[in-house]
Amino acid sequence: MFYYLSDLTDWLTALRIFKYITFRAFGGAATAFLLSVWLGPWVIGQLRALRIRQYERQEFMPTEFNARREKKEGTPTMGGVLIILAVLVSALLWAKPANVLVLLSLATLCVMGGIGFLDDYAKLRGKNTRGLRARTKLLLQLCWGVIMAVALLNLPQTQAHVRQLLVPFWKYPVLMD
Numbered sequence: 001m002f003y004y005l006s007d008l009t010d011w012l013t014a015l016r017i018f019k020y021i022t023f024r025a026f027g028g029a030a031t032a033f034l035l036s037v038w039l040g041p042w043v044i045g046q047l048r049a050l051r052i053r054q055y056e057r058q059e060f061m062p063t064e065f066n067a068r069r070e071k072k073e074g075t076p077t078m079g080g081v082l083i084i085l086a087v088l089v090s091a092l093l094w095a096k097p098a099n100v101l102v103l104l105s106l107a108t109l110c111v112m113g114g115i116g117f118l119d120d121y122a123k124l125r126g127k128n129t130r131g132l133r134a135r136t137k138l139l140l141q142l143c144w145g146v147i148m149a150v151a152l153l154n155l156p157q158t159q160a161h162v163r164q165l166l167v168p169f170w171k172y173p174v175l176m177d
Contacts, residue, residue, distance in 0.1 A: 002027070003096045028094035035086040047076035052124060078120045084113040100155060104148065111144045 006018040017023050087109060095102045119131040152158045164173035 001093050001097070003094070024094045024096075028090045031093060032083075032086040032090035035089060036082060039082060039086070043079065043082045044076050047078060052076055052078055077123065078117065080113055080116050080120075084109060100157070104151060108144065108148060112141065115140050 002018050003024065004018075005015045009016045088106060091102065091106055097103075115132075115137055119137060123129060123131040149162070152162045163177045165175035167174050
């Protein structure tokens with residue numbers, strides 16, 4: 001949304017700063033951080049009130065781990081919802097909304113967060129530490145990865161880049177097509 005303030009540069013030239021991706025990236029990061037800090041205590045209080053908390057294994061543990069285990073018992077779980085909401089709100093405020101890559105990234109954030117939510121929900125429902133099986137989580141993540149790969153291969157602006165293998169700090173692609 002803030003990106004569209006740059007359209008008002010005829011009225012106020014200082015608004016052109018909203019065209020710069022670095023300014024918007026720092027603004028988005030700061031907004032997400034401040035939202036998390038501001039809403040964090042309230043969300044943790046609500047999770048405690050709803051008794052959405054971590055369960056610990058009841059099996060034998062060595063004595064040096066008992067102190068840590070006792071501290072973790074009752075810790076609110078599903079705090080990732082706060083982080084996801086803070087990032088979503090921040091991205092919707094600061095990112096260029098017409099950018100397809102931003103929308104795909106936010107969709108990936110929501111899907112992966114949804115998998116984490118299902119895992120935490122399974123832990124709460126079963127009142128144990130098992131949650132979803134690792135195989136199930138991996139399968140869900142792989143399915144989303146395939147969906148994203150197909151989407152990126154079909155987008156005109158990303159077709160050429162998806163077929164390249166890039167290595168960080170290397171100027172040119174290592175493999176083409």
